[in-house]
Amino acid sequence: MHCLTNTPDASVVVGVYEGLDQLPASMDSVLTQAGPSFEVIVVNDGSGPASSAWLRDLAARDRRVRLIEQDNAGLTAALVRGCGEARAPIIIRQDVGDRSAPGRFQALLEAIHASTAIAMVSSWVRHLGPRGEPLVTVRRGIDPEENRRRLLEHREGPPCHGATAFRRDAFEQAGGYRAKFLYAQDSDLWLRLAELGGFACVQRVLYECTFELEGISATRQALxxxxxxxxxxxxxxxxxxxxxPPPPEVESRPATAEERRHARAAALYYVGACLDARADVRGRGYLRRAIGAQPSRLRTWARWMWSMRPRRWTESIQEGEQVS
Known part of the structure; x- marks a missing residue:
């Protein structure tokens, strides 16, 4: 396996479990970044033969990629392993299925190096629908101390997990990712980082997340x-x-058919409502599918009927506003 001989400016940490259909685009958005030097630490968390073979080929072709393979242990364990292998002073996160915009790494490093008082940084994030439809853009403010205060007091953290970067020394001082957080490991880390320093946010979209309809089960959402x-x-x-205090109990049971229907209906509703809020007629189709998944949900019927209004009456909600 090839590796960089000098200490890079940043270590990019990616936890991978399957996702072969999304891996090429996500990794291409990382490896085509210009500017700072970086290593990419990919932790293959027990993926199947096809995804594993693709990752091995990528590591063989690009010396910046350091591939670590382990039995499936979950995202938290993969991130603990990957961040523990990081050599750079700054750790940048990237999730499979998401894309980094050109210039993202450069902008994040400039923002975090603007002051030693800054512990972590993010950017604005655009959330996309299953077919690439723009849903909502999540923004945070320009003042690192105000962002820090709002995170600690109002639970307004970075727009999404994969969009963040942080100082490795602050990460280690905070205690890193904690194994007991099988879920919401990002929220736990952000709170502890914010106790050590500011939270900067680059004031433009540098990261795109794709909302997958089957991505979050009802059981996982509750957890x-x-x-x-x-x-x-x-x-x-x-x-x-x-x-x-003791962590929540995690039931190792599969979701029931009713829970799966509810989760799918909620996901379809969310996408449809976001699109309708932007006066995008594609939202109607998602809302119709949400009705089909859970016909008894009156809220979905009401939103679908509202989406059928003549568009000349529409005053579309500004992108980034919450959808009800």
Whole structure:
């Protein structure tokens, strides 16, 4: 395996479990970044033969890619391993299925190096629908201290996990990713980083996330919420000088058919409502499918009927506003 001989400016950490249909575009958006030197630490978290072969070929072709292979242990374990292997002073995250815009790495490094008081950085993020439809752009402010305050007091963190970068020394001082956070590992890390320094945000879109309809099961969604609340409970304990409370219990059961239908209907509704808020008629199709998945949900019927209004009456909601 080839590797860089000098310390790079940044270490890009990617946890991979399958996703062969999305890997090429995501990795291309990383490897075509210009400007700073970087290594790409890819942790293959027990992917199948096809994805594993693709990753091995990529590592053989590009000396910047360091491939680490392990049995499937989950995203948190993959990130613990990958960040532990990082050699650069700055760690940049990237998720499979997402894309980094040209110039992202350069802009993140400039922002985080603007002040030693900054512990982490992100950018604005554009969320895309399953077919690449623009759904919403999530923004954060320009003042690192105000962003830090809003994260700690109002739970307004970076727009998404893969869009972040942070100082490796702050990451290590904060305790890194914690294995007990099987979900919401990003929220837990962000809170601890914000206790050490500011949160800067580049004021333009440098990252795109694709919303997958099947990406979050009903069971996993509930666990994301539970572990997110747990991250804040741990912060409260730190402020009180107490030990962390016990983590939420994780049931190892498959989702029921009803839970799967509910999760799919909610995902279809979200995409449809976001598109309708932008006066995009493609939202109607998603809302119709949401009705088909869960006909008893009156809210979806109401939104679908509203989406059929004549567009000359529409005052479209500004991109980035929350959809109800």
């Amino acid at each position: 994301q919420v539970a572990f997110g609340e747990y991250a804040h409970a741990c912060r409260a304990a730190r402020l009180a000088g107490a030990d962390d």
